[in-house]
Amino acid sequence: MGLIGGGPGSFIGAVHRLAAEMDREIELVAGAFSTDPARSHEAGVGYRIDPARAYASWTEMITQERLRSDGVDFVVIATPNHLHLPAAIDALDAGLAVMSDKPMTATLSEARTLAAKAASAARPYRLSYTYSGYPLVREARRQVAEGRLGPVRKVVVEYSQGWLARPIEAEGVKQAGWRTEPAQAGAGCIGDIGVHAFHLAEFTAGRRVTRFCADLNTLVPGRKVDDDCNVLLRFDNGATGALIASQIAVGERNRLHLRIYGERAALEWRQEQPNTLAIRDLDGTETILHAGTALGSEAIAATRLPAGHPEGFLEAFANLYRDFARLLAGEDNGLLADASEGLRGMAFIDAAQVADGAWTDLEISA
């Protein structure tokens, strides 16, 4: 694995590395960790790779690694959003597989370009929608698919954070800086966490959003992107829904909550208590399912420890990498988001911005 991004002080690149290596099917051997060559080198030392394989740019990494018999098989893209497209194109053109972080790109037109490239590429392109790796999210998907709830009537998904409640981008906080810069982020909260909620809703409900009405707001004065979003949803079977995404929700850490209501029963999953899934029936009975107990095969496969031994974000991420390693070996379980899923996410982000406040169809055109 060659990592693009994940330099000193960054967030998700190091998580990719830990997760990818958890099952010893993947090893980080090279990287272009930063735009600053010295910082890329520093990161390489920290990751304990051969210092010669900590490169000054991803183009240098791709060129040099291709010359090696033990060169990287795939790259991970964990940079700010505007670099997702060029990094993915360069890797795919070089015959490398790609695991990219979300959102797919900064803009919808970039996503269309990348989807076309991925469709003709020799090697796979996939996206790391972290939350689809949790065992009980996979169990929720199974329960819905197998009809435990009856036909889905309503989906409510909330993703609230409070860390951008103040204009910390003006105080030099790196993660806030590029996320609030339209040229680098593309969109604000809707693209940063709204798209996670969107993917989680479709992934678990097994239904597609067809229409929606998005109210995007910027509540911190002077901020250049949205930081608070309320979206009404309609699904392809007529189900209704609501998606809340906010980064100004003071006091919230990473409140990702999912509720799905069917005709006969409902389910609820909370990311900050990820090892349980509640199922509630019409008669008032509540059943709590626990990770590590008798669940469906996909949830069992996604669990490493016996019940009562908490697993979390890193293990969920590692599940994506286990799927990815199998995919590279020719075995696709269909759970990883591909370029068409990435394009759906970008179409949602784009339409939410363009049709702000009006009902709009979610149209995915290549």
Ligand SMILES: NC(=O)c1ccc[n+]([C@@H]2O[C@H](COP(=O)([O-])OP(=O)(O)OC[C@H]3O[C@@H](n4cnc5c(N)ncnc54)[C@H](O)[C@@H]3O)[C@@H](O)[C@H]2O)c1
């Ligand atoms: N899946 C998830 O749960 C999740 C969580 C957080 C972030 N993300 C996504 O991951 C990406 C990175 O987010 P982050 O919070 O880690 O950002 P960050 O600012 O913490 O880190 C970005 C890193 O990219 C490096 N970088 C920038 N330009 C580069 C270049 N040209 N070549 C090599 N490296 C370069 C920076 O030096 C830095 O180390 C974003 O797209 C974000 O949306 C996903």
